Amino acid sequence: MQFGIFTVGDVTTDPTNGRTPTEAERIKAMVAIAQKAEEVGLDVFAMGEHHNPPFVPSSPTTMLGYIAGRTDKILLSTSTTLITTNDPVKIAEDFAMLQHLADGRVDLMLGRGNTGPVYPWFGKDIRDGIPLAIENYHLLHRLWREDVVDWEGKFRTPLQSFTSTPRPLDDVPPFVWHGSIRSPEIAEQAAYYGDGFFANHIFWPTDHFQRLIELYRRRYEHYGHGSADQAIVGLGGQVFVRKNSQDAIREFRPYFDNAPVYGHGPSLEEFTEQTPLTVGSPEQVIEKTLTFREHFGDYQRQLFLVDHAGLPLKTVLEQLDLLGEEVIPVLRKEFAAGRPAHVPDAPTHASLLAAETTTEVTA
Amino acid sequence: MTTRIAVVSAGLSQPSSTRLLADRLATATARELRAGGAEVELDFVDLRDHARELADNLITGFPAPSLRSAIDQVVTADGLIAVTPIFSASYSGLFKTFFDVLEPDSLAGKPVLAGATGGTERHSLALEHAVRPLFAYLRSIVVPTAVYAASSDWGAHGADQALNNRIDRAASEFATQILGRPSAGPADPYDEPTPFADLLAANLPR
Numbered sequence: 134m135q136f137g138i139f140t141v142g143d144v145t146t147d148p149t150n151g152r153t154p155t156e157a158e159r160i161k162a163m164v165a166i167a168q169k170a171e172e173v174g175l176d177v178f179a180m181g182e183h184h185n186p187p188f189v190p191s192s193p194t195t196m197l198g199y200i201a202g203r204t205d206k207i208l209l210s211t212s213t214t215l216i217t218t219n220d221p222v223k224i225a226e227d228f229a230m231l232q233h234l235a236d237g238r239v240d241l242m243l244g245r246g247n248t249g250p251v252y253p254w255f256g257k258d259i260r261d262g263i264p265l266a267i268e269n270y271h272l273l274h275r276l277w278r279e280d281v282v283d284w285e286g287k288f289r290t291p292l293q294s295f296t297s298t299p300r301p302l303d304d305v306p307p308f309v310w311h312g313s314i315r316s317p318e319i320a321e322q323a324a325y326y327g328d329g330f331f332a333n334h335i336f337w338p339t340d341h342f343q344r345l346i347e348l349y350r351r352r353y354e355h356y357g358h359g360s361a362d363q364a365i366v367g368l369g370g371q372v373f374v375r376k377n378s379q380d381a382i383r384e385f386r387p388y389f390d391n392a393p394v395y396g397h398g399p400s401l402e403e404f405t406e407q408t409p410l411t412v413g414s415p416e417q418v419i420e421k422t423l424t425f426r427e428h429f430g431d432y433q434r435q436l437f438l439v440d441h442a443g444l445p446l447k448t449v450l451e452q453l454d455l456l457g458e459e460v461i462p463v464l465r466k467e468f469a470a471g472r473p474a475h476v477p478d479a480p481t482h483a484s485l486l487a488a489e490t491t492t493e494v495t496a
Numbered sequence: 497m498t499t500r501i502a503v504v505s506a507g508l509s510q511p512s513s514t515r516l517l518a519d520r521l522a523t524a525t526a527r528e529l530r531a532g533g534a535e536v537e538l539d540f541v542d543l544r545d546h547a548r549e550l551a552d553n554l555i556t557g558f559p560a561p562s563l564r565s566a567i568d569q570v571v572t573a574d575g576l577i578a579v580t581p582i583f584s585a586s587y588s589g590l591f592k593t594f595f596d597v598l599e600p601d602s603l604a605g606k607p608v609l610a611g612a613t614g615g616t617e618r619h620s621l622a623l624e625h626a627v628r629p630l631f632a633y634l635r636s637i638v639v640p641t642a643v644y645a646a647s648s649d650w651g652a653h654g655a656d657q658a659l660n661n662r663i664d665r666a667a668s669e670f671a672t673q674i675l676g677r678p679s680a681g682p683a684d685p686y687d688e689p690t691p692f693a694d695l696l697a698a699n700l701p702r
Binding site: 263264267268271286287317318320321322324325336338341344345347348352356394395397398399403404407 | 555560561564691692695
């Protein structure tokens with residue numbers, strides 16, 4: 134089981150003091166957060182992709198390449214990479230390059246983006262969201278697996294005898310997760326390819342995501358990649374943790390009340406009850422996170438959102454200390470207990486390479 | 497087989513003349529349906545009880561639990577009676593918000609009986625110019641008679657009977673619409689996903 138964090142990369146005013154970080158500060162803070170995540174023993178750092186203020190991360194592979202040079206172990210990923218508006222050729226090349234630089238510590242999560250205008254900004258039509266995700270990934274999948282590709286689709290210039298460079302590290306494409314919060318088509322897509330499915334359920338009630346993940350698992354089995362409980366599932370989570378529960382609530386409430394996504398809506402208490410958000414002690418975070426397994430089955434990757442809504446860097450780093458010292462070690466132990474042996478871990482470069490070698494020897 | 501009618505009322509006061517009209521429409525509809533041989537269940541949804549949850553839903557994108565059960569009652573019903581007060585020449589904001597947070601297509605094909613209340617008769621055509629187009633957009637089937645009740649309808653000599661006549665006519669049209677069709681809930685894409693080969697084939701030229 135992998136544990137990590139994912140960041141949106143928002144520049145948000147701290148509601149407690151009115152201070153807004155500069156873009157430079159936020160970008161450097163994200164790097165510091167990634168390094169801290171490795172230091173405290175997390176497995177994954179993932180970042181979003183956005184092309185509009187107040188978000189800074191428009192070039193994830195640039196940032197991840199830099200982070201790769203300053204870390205040794207942590208796996209670098211995205212949350213999400215826009216499969217709709219990016220050219221699949223450029224995704225193939227950027228992430229293969231990143232793989233080489235990071236010695237394989239790379240995977241990625243594909244998504245469709247969260248803002249309508251991003252489509253026209255890149256010459257696309259939002260009404261083609263699902264068809265773009267289907268076609269672009271179909272091409273990306275081939276570019277990483279076939280040295281020479283002939284291609285004709287609906288959305289992109291045809292390719293004749295095209296080779297995307299560099300080739301994936303060791304000829305092992307990065308593992309792909311497909312992220313979706315509501316589209317059954319994306320769960321179906323992930324299942325078809327035997328890829329991972331990431332349900333960022335942090336803003337929505339559990340039972341909606343149970344249906345989406347159940348669909349993915351059922352279709353994963355249908356397409357012959359393994360049994361339903363061997364499908365590769367990732368989940369979001371959102372926490373604010375202090376040693377003492379009351380301190381956590383008091384400190385986080387102004388950030389919650391003014392948060393860009395849900396601020397000025399439900400109360401912190403209502404939102405905590407209805408969504409995965411946990412504001413409290415390490416024990417409470419552990420308890421809530423363990424319920425995810427009851428709802429969704431044994432899964433492979435848990436990512437927490439810890440750095441949004443204007444929280445200062447110092448606070449975020451303290452969150453990571455608490456996660457690393459008091460939360461994750463217990464979660465690792467608890468999730469391992471009772472986990473059936475046939476439930477796989479999330480694929481990594483090493484495991485995919487080993488699988489490939491085995492296949493070649495067998496063949 | 498029980499015929500389930502959801503009765504959505506956007507009245508704000510308690511007691512509310514909007515809810516009163518909704519009750520009258522529901523009673524008349526139940527009578528007509530029973531006369532047609534149906535067993536009838538009425539589910540009342542007073543939007544006032546969900547006012548904060550509706551505002552929260554606009555912000556969070558999901559309904560809190562009690563709003564969600566109300567939504568489920570409405571989208572799975574065999575027919576919908578929807579009654580709003582007329583504010584500023586149209587349905588009330590609360591009424592519109594409820595229909596704004598429903599999933600797309602969830603009222604498609606559903607028989608709807610529309611009603612409205614207001615202080616004077618001058619606002620009655622808001623039903624035709626605002627409420628009916630809303631349900632047309634949602635691809636519901638709004639029965640021809642929509643019922644408007646002004647304050648004067650509730651007591652004036654002779655007018656009361658006119659209101660009753662409109663309610664009966666509307667209920668009769670509504671019941672005929674419901675009895676003449678098989679009951680069917682919305683299709684569930686999580687149970688029956690489009691197979692990937694079909695998704696892909698829709699895109700690729702060969």
